[in-house]
Amino acid sequence: MANDKNPIAQQDPELWKAFVAEQDRQQNTLELIASENHVSPAVMAAAGSLFTNKYAEGYPGRRYYGGCENMDTVERLAIDRAKSLFNCEHVNVQPHSGSQANQAVLLAAMNPGSQFGEAEQREKAPDAPVRTPGDMILSLHLDHGGHLSHGKNVNISGKWFRVTHYRVDRETGRINMSEVRALAKECKPKLIITGASAYSRIWEWDKFAEIAREVGALLMADIAHIAGMVAVGLHPSPVAVSDFVTTTTHKTLRGPRGGITMCKEAWAKKIDSAVFPGLQGGPLMHSIAAKAAAFGEALRPEFKAYQQLVLDNAKALAESLVAKGLHLVSGGTDNHLMLVDLRKGYPSVTGAMAEAWLGQAGIVVNKNMIPYDERKPMETSGLRIGTPALSTRGMGGDEMRKVAGLIDRALASAGDANALGKIRGEVLDLCKQFPLHTH
Ligand SMILES: *Cc1c(COP(=O)(O)O)cnc(C)c1O
Numbered sequence: 295m296a297n298d299k300n301p302i303a304q305q306d307p308e309l310w311k312a313f314v315a316e317q318d319r320q321q322n323t324l325e326l327i328a329s330e331n332h333v334s335p336a337v338m339a340a341a342g343s344l345f346t347n348k349y350a351e352g353y354p355g356r357r358y359y360g361g362c363e364n365m366d367t368v369e370r371l372a373i374d375r376a377k378s379l380f381n382c383e384h385v386n387v388q389p390h391s392g393s394q395a396n397q398a399v400l401l402a403a404m405n406p407g408s409q410f411g412e413a414e415q416r417e418k419a420p421d422a423p424v425r426t427p428g429d430m431i432l433s434l435h436l437d438h439g440g441h442l443s444h445g446k447n448v449n450i451s452g453k454w455f456r457v458t459h460y461r462v463d464r465e466t467g468r469i470n471m472s473e474v475r476a477l478a479k480e481c482k483p484k485l486i487i488t489g490a491s492a493y494s495r496i497w498e499w500d501k502f503a504e505i506a507r508e509v510g511a512l513l514m515a516d517i518a519h520i521a522g523m524v525a526v527g528l529h530p531s532p533v534a535v536s537d538f539v540t541t542t543t544h545k546t547l548r549g550p551r552g553g554i555t556m557c558k559e560a561w562a563k564k565i566d567s568a569v570f571p572g573l574q575g576g577p578l579m580h581s582i583a584a585k586a587a588a589f590g591e592a593l594r595p596e597f598k599a600y601q602q603l604v605l606d607n608a609k610a611l612a613e614s615l616v617a618k619g620l621h622l623v624s625g626g627t628d629n630h631l632m633l634v635d636l637r638k639g640y641p642s643v644t645g646a647m648a649e650a651w652l653g654q655a656g657i658v659v660n661k662n663m664i665p666y667d668e669r670k671p672m673e674t675s676g677l678r679i680g681t682p683a684l685s686t687r688g689m690g691g692d693e694m695r696k697v698a699g700l701i702d703r704a705l706a707s708a709g710d711a712n713a714l715g716k717i718r719g720e721v722l723d724l725c726k727q728f729p730l731h732t733h
Pocket of ligand 1: 329390391392393394440441443489490491516517518519542552553
């Protein structure tokens with residue numbers, strides 16, 4: 295990508311500088327952010343293509359603009375491939391992001407209102423008129439691995455709906471299904487949301503479906519992080535037992551930034567009108583072309599081998615970190631990510647300090663709240679670490695063991711610039727051995 299013949303280099307040197315710097319950063323650092331990946335050259339080409347020029351409001355065969363015949367071809371390909379990949383009855387490939395894929399479900403299935411019940415409204419503002427309480431969502435708490443779009447009070451999902459959260463068990467770090475059942479019986483949710491951004495264990499979709507049936511709730515699975523593993527059968531699929539399944543396309547699925555919303559046929563019309571015209575205008579056709587390209591890749595046997603490598607690498611990395619004396623929430627991982635609990639092992643190091651030190655060493659991770667964290671969200675006591683991006687570079691078990699050692703040394707450095715500089719050199723060597731071929 296970054297070569298001097300690029301039109302951006304020719305016409306906008308100021309902007310081009312950032313492209314060159316970013317290519318250098320991606321090529322020469324170890325990307326361990328669990329939600330990130332490197333797309334293939336084909337997906338990259340589709341994302342930066344002439345499909346960006348076209349308006350295509352509506353759906354294949356029913357557009358509000360002329361000249362959409364090639365848009366229809368591309369969107370139908372994306373739809374058909376997503377259906378084969380996930381075995382779903384209906385899919386909408388237009389959501390611009392994972393959050394919007396989730397909003398489509400809320401708009402299609404839920405009645406908005408006050409985020410508080412009547413009694414709580416009276417207590418908070420005795421003189422204000424009581425508003426209709428919004429429908430209830432039951433979802434995983436953000437600090438326990440959930441996502442903003444699952445009912446956080448600063449997000450539209452938490453402002454327009456009432457929310458109850460289930461949590462992970464303090465001892466095991468795993469979701470306690472009997473607590474989920476008890477909460478569901480108590481709060482009577484309209485919608486139960488499963489899925490997470492920082493949960494390293496297998497989801498028991500069948501048990502959630504049973505609980506949803508018991509309390510008459512709809513069930514939604516947000517597989518944003520684990521979609522790649524679900525697609526190839528290396529994580530159980532929630533599709534058969536859920537009313538809705540949403541995902542981002544840019545995490546383990548290794549496609550362009552974006553989302554999709556899947557649902558049972560009975561919800562197809564409502565989901566489609568929720569995405570357009572409910573939430574969005576024209577679809578990002580270049581992104582949908584890139585989704586089609588990525589889904590095509592995901593249907594090939596090599597993609598299953600890649601997902602297996604992601605899993606094997608996560609296991610190897612987790613075991614090596616534990617062997618170095620680090621503690622992981624729930625003790626390990628069944629998927630592509632792990633959460634380091636710094637309180638044990640490095641009690642004086644916050645997630646923010648760890649993120650900064652590792653960054654100086656060329657190891658990119660994100661600080662993360664851990665369950666029952668006493669520190670604030672800008673500090674945290676945790677680090678979230680994932681293997682999708684390093685696996686895309688072709689790294690394996692030996693490299694994971696090396697990376698675990700580098701991480702542990704960076705945490706033990708107390709921020710010493712010399713120690714971090716030495717690690718940075720070793721990171722560069724590793725990156726040179728496993729160059730990115732994706733841009
Ligand atoms: C990443 C993520 C999303 C949101 O994706 P955006 O594209 O950033 O809006 C939604 N849900 C979960 C569980 C996620 O991890």
